[in-house]
Amino acid sequence: MATATYPPPPPYYKLYKDYLQDPKSAPEPPPPIEGTYICYGANYTTDDVLPSLEEQGVRQLYPKGPNIDFKKELRSLNRELQLHILELADILVERPSQYARRVEEISLIFKNLHHLLNSLRPHQARATLIHILELQIKRRKQAVEDIKRRREEAQALLKESLESLEDTGASLMLK
Amino acid sequence: MDIISQLQEQTNKIAALTFNTFGTLQRDSPAVKLSPNYPEPPANPTEDAANFAEQPKLMSAALVQAAKQFDALVAALPLADGGEEAQLKRIAELQAENDTVGQELQRQLEAAEEELKQVRELFSQAADNCLNLKKPD
Numbered sequence: 001m002a003t004a005t006y007p008p009p010p011p012y013y014k015l016y017k018d019y020l021q022d023p024k025s026a027p028e029p030p031p032p033i034e035g036t037y038i039c040y041g042a043n044y045t046t047d048d049v050l051p052s053l054e055e056q057g058v059r060q061l062y063p064k065g066p067n068i069d070f071k072k073e074l075r076s077l078n079r080e081l082q083l084h085i086l087e088l089a090d091i092l093v094e095r096p097s098q099y100a101r102r103v104e105e106i107s108l109i110f111k112n113l114h115h116l117l118n119s120l121r122p123h124q125a126r127a128t129l130i131h132i133l134e135l136q137i138k139r140r141k142q143a144v145e146d147i148k149r150r151r152e153e154a155q156a157l158l159k160e161s162l163e164s165l166e167d168t169g170a171s172l173m174l175k
Numbered sequence: 176m177d178i179i180s181q182l183q184e185q186t187n188k189i190a191a192l193t194f195n196t197f198g199t200l201q202r203d204s205p206a207v208k209l210s211p212n213y214p215e216p217p218a219n220p221t222e223d224a225a226n227f228a229e230q231p232k233l234m235s236a237a238l239v240q241a242a243k244q245f246d247a248l249v250a251a252l253p254l255a256d257g258g259e260e261a262q263l264k265r266i267a268e269l270q271a272e273n274d275t276v277g278q279e280l281q282r283q284l285e286a287a288e289e290e291l292k293q294v295r296e297l298f299s300q301a302a303d304n305c306l307n308l309k310k311p312d
Contacts, residue, residue, distance in 0.1 A: 067258050074182075074249045082242055085193055092197070106193070113186050120179050123254070126262040133269035140276045147283040151290060158294070 050118050061112045070120060077116070081109045178252060185245045192241055196234040203227060 016026040036045045052060075061080070062073040088102040176184070205227070 070254055071249050071252055074252075075246060078242055078245050078249070081189070082239075085238070088197070092201075110186065110190055114183065117179055117183050117186070120252075123259070123262070124177070124179055126259070126266065127253075130262065130265055130269060133266065133273055137269065137273050137276055140273070140280050144276065144280050144283055147280075147287050151283075151287055154290065154294065 050115075050121075056111075058111050058115075059108060060115075061109065062116065068116075068119075070116065073116060074113070077109060077113050081106065081113070084109060178248060182245070182248050182252075185241065185248055189238070189241045189245065192234070192238045196231075196238060199234065200231060203230070 012027075019026045034046060036043055038044075062068065062077065084102065084106050088099065088106065091098055091102050
């Protein structure tokens with residue numbers, strides 16, 4: 001069994017010889033890539049957006065527009081799906097050779113359903129971000145309160161010890 | 176699992192139930208007489224007649240149940256509908272608040288560290304005095 005040695009690491013490590021003494025003598029990390037890039041011969045894009053249904057050649061059953069009422073559309077698509085399943089059952093009983101169109105319509109409804117659910121994901125991402133920010137603000141406020149309390153406790157302790165020192169000092173002086 | 180993934184799982188489950196229903200019924204159903212000229216189909220009264228009558232009922236009940244579950248999940252979606260702009264506005268507000276609270280925290284931290292330094296200084300002086308470790312002048 002022939003094995004090849006691993007390729008050597010890229011030679012850039014030599015540029016970082018004096019990094020500990022002078023961090024600026026070494027090159028900066030490369031900036032993030034924008035636009036399209038090629039990886040192992042395939043093209044990738046950095047712009048991650050959900051392609052609309054028309055781009056995939058699928059008819060869109062729910063109305064387009066800026067603000068879609070997701071719950072209503074999901075429910076109506078569900079009802080359409082059930083109706084189409086019933087239609088398919090009927091067709092199979094009466095005219096079995098015409099199943100293809102019904103099956104196509106059912107798969108169209110499923111594609112629309114999944115596309116709607118996928119387009120809810122950015123909304124979910126923003127909601128998660130809001131939740132995380134709120135948690136962070138809460139934790140920071142808690143930390144501020146804690147620090148204030150500890151400082152006050154420390155001040156009180158110092159004052160108390162100072163008073164007790166003065167007392168003992170005064171009592172020594174009086175003796 | 177988050178609600179959107181649950182919804183996706185539920186749609187896939189409805190799809191699976193659908194094609195399992197049709198496939199099973201088509202595979203297991205007894206033969207049908209197409210024309211009066213053909214002879215009677217051989218009747219196999221094995222397990223078919225008994226179980227087969229309930230199968231459509233059970234499978235369609237499962238399908239309807241899955242569809243109801245989907246509706247329940249849709250109703251449980253926490254879509255406080257403000258749209259994208261409202262969310263982005265809220266994010267900007269929260270970021271501004273986060274910055275101010277962060278700066279306050281930083282100030283408190285610096286003040287506390289300053290006080291800690293002073294206390295340590297005092298403590299070392301007091302300890303030196305107690306132990307009479309002053310340098311000979």
